Amino acid sequence: MKVQTTSYRELIARQGLRVTPQRMAILEAVHKIGNHPTADQITDFVRKAHPNIASGTVYHVLDTLVQHQLIKRVTTDRDVMRYDGIMESHHHLYCLECNDIQDYVDVELNALLQEYFKSKKIEGFEIKEFVLEIKGTFNKCKNR
Amino acid sequence: MKVQTTSYRELIARQGLRVTPQRMAILEAVHKIGNHPTADQITDFVRKAHPNIASGTVYHVLDTLVQHQLIKRVTTDRDVMRYDGIMESHHHLYCLECNDIQDYVDVELNALLQEYFKSKKIEGFEIKEFVLEIKGTFNKCKNR
DNA sequence: GTGGTTGCAAACCCTTTGCACGGCA
DNA sequence: TGCCGTGCAAAGGGTTTGCAACCAC
Numbered sequence: 648m649k650v651q652t653t654s655y656r657e658l659i660a661r662q663g664l665r666v667t668p669q670r671m672a673i674l675e676a677v678h679k680i681g682n683h684p685t686a687d688q689i690t691d692f693v694r695k696a697h698p699n700i701a702s703g704t705v706y707h708v709l710d711t712l713v714q715h716q717l718i719k720r721v722t723t724d725r726d727v728m729r730y731d732g733i734m735e736s737h738h739h740l741y742c743l744e745c746n747d748i749q750d751y752v753d754v755e756l757n758a759l760l761q762e763y764f765k766s767k768k769i770e771g772f773e774i775k776e777f778v779l780e781i782k783g784t785f786n787k788c789k790n791r
Numbered sequence: 792m793k794v795q796t797t798s799y800r801e802l803i804a805r806q807g808l809r810v811t812p813q814r815m816a817i818l819e820a821v822h823k824i825g826n827h828p829t830a831d832q833i834t835d836f837v838r839k840a841h842p843n844i845a846s847g848t849v850y851h852v853l854d855t856l857v858q859h860q861l862i863k864r865v866t867t868d869r870d871v872m873r874y875d876g877i878m879e880s881h882h883h884l885y886c887l888e889c890n891d892i893q894d895y896v897d898v899e900l901n902a903l904l905q906e907y908f909k910s911k912k913i914e915g916f917e918i919k920e921f922v923l924e925i926k927g928t929f930n931k932c933k934n935r
Numbered sequence: 936g937t938g939g940t941t942g943c944a945a946a947c948c949c950t951t952t953g954c955a956c957g958g959c960a
Numbered sequence: 961t962g963c964c965g966t967g968c969a970a971a972g973g974g975t976t977t978g979c980a981a982c983c984a985c
Contacts (some may be wrong), residue, residue, distance in 0.1 A: 665984055667940065686974080701942045706975060708940090720868035726950070727974070728870060729860060756907065760923075763903060769895065772884055775882055775927040779904075780866060783919040809959055811965065830949080845967045850950060852965090870975070871949070 663716040673708045674717060678732040683721045683748050685729055686778055721748060722778070738779040745786035751781060806859040816841055816854045818861060822876040827865045827892050831872055865892060866922070880922040888932035897927060 655671045664670065677684060678693040684692070690705045712718045716789060721729040721739065729748065738751040760777050799815045808814065821828060828836070834849045853874060856862045865873040865883065873892065883896040904921050917931040 652803045665939065667984070669941070699942070701944090702974090703943075703976075704941050711940095720833045722866040722868045724864035724872070725873060727871055728868070740913065742916075743919065752911065753911075756911070757909075759907060763900065767897075767899075769884065769925070771930045772886075772925075773927045773930065773933075774925055775887065776925075778924040778926070780922040780924060781913070781916075781918055781920075782922070783917045786917065789917075809964065811959070813966070843967070846949090847951075847968075848966050856966095923975090 653693050658717055662717065664711065664715060669693075669697065669700055669704055670708050670712070672700070673705060674712060674732075677709075677712075677718050679728050679731070683729040685732055687727075689730070722780070723748070736776065736778075738781060740785075741780055741782045742785050742788055743782060747785070751779075765786045802861055804924070806861065808855065808859060813837075813841065813844055813848055814852050814856070816844070817849060818856060818876070821853075821856075821862050821874050825876070827873040827875055829871050831871075866924070867892070880920065882925060884929075885924055885926045886929050887926060890927045891929070895923075906933055 655674045659666050659670050659674065672693045673689060676689045676741060680688055680692055684704055686702070686709060689709070690700070690702050693700050693705065697752065698742060709718070709728075713720055713730075716734065717749050719731045719734065722733050723729055725746070731750075733751070736757050738756065740749040740751050741747075742749075757777075759777075764774055764777075799818045800810050803810050803814050816837045816886075817878045819834060820833045824832055824836055830846070830849055830853060834844070834846050835855070837844050837849065844900065853862070853872075857864055857874075860878065863878065865875045867873055869890070877894060879896070880901050882897060882900065884893040884895050886893075900923065901921075904923075908918055
């Protein structure tokens, strides 16, 4: 389950990107923080080891990583960007109370959707990926 | 298919909100513009009839309408807010090329998801609503 | 060596906020 | 009339940009 530091180097190099300490640290941060960190949280995390990293660099690197499919941007209805290190197909639980976004992995659901859209084409549109937004409330958030 | 202006008045009043020209105009704008307008597009549209409306008011009213479930916010991975006047359960096509977001209505899909989650509960989470993000490319955007 | 990356800081722009006036109920 | 809603303008804050120094290849 634990990802080795060396893996980050490989992942970056494999994309034909230059391997820099900042890129490795940011990719590591997105994985280690988990729970869809904001750029701000990532910056804080990375500064523990790289105190001088500029926030502009963080945004720039995050953008590069997204473009090379090493991380994803999470869709939200708010105005801060969140990132996700899990590249396997998965879904998201949006809590309407605490605004937290949790991963929801469900292989069976993936298969169901794949199967459904195998027969039901969408006119003029080629599907690459699904993400189901499941909106509701965590039980722990019920009484607030 | 066409929504009467009087309907907007009713929709607003039904929520126990004061009916103001600005609220009617903004609710109308979200419906008439369609295609998930930004606050900016909405402001432009509304100013044709209400040249003096303040952008602060537009944001404030949009927020009120969202809270009273007269419109929805659309989730995006970018940093501008988009709004949606369709309140019935539906899904979204995200074009990875042109970044356009199109509505996708599919009653059969709704039923399929309802059915699936009737038997498959999510531990500690109560589901209120689904939105499937379908990411891909429109055929018209293929060669860019 | 050299072209892509980073650090820094200012600019940007979307959104929020505070306050006084205005208009809906 | 009372109070919520609006207009205005400034503040706020997340993200982008420009440029010189730096460093991975």
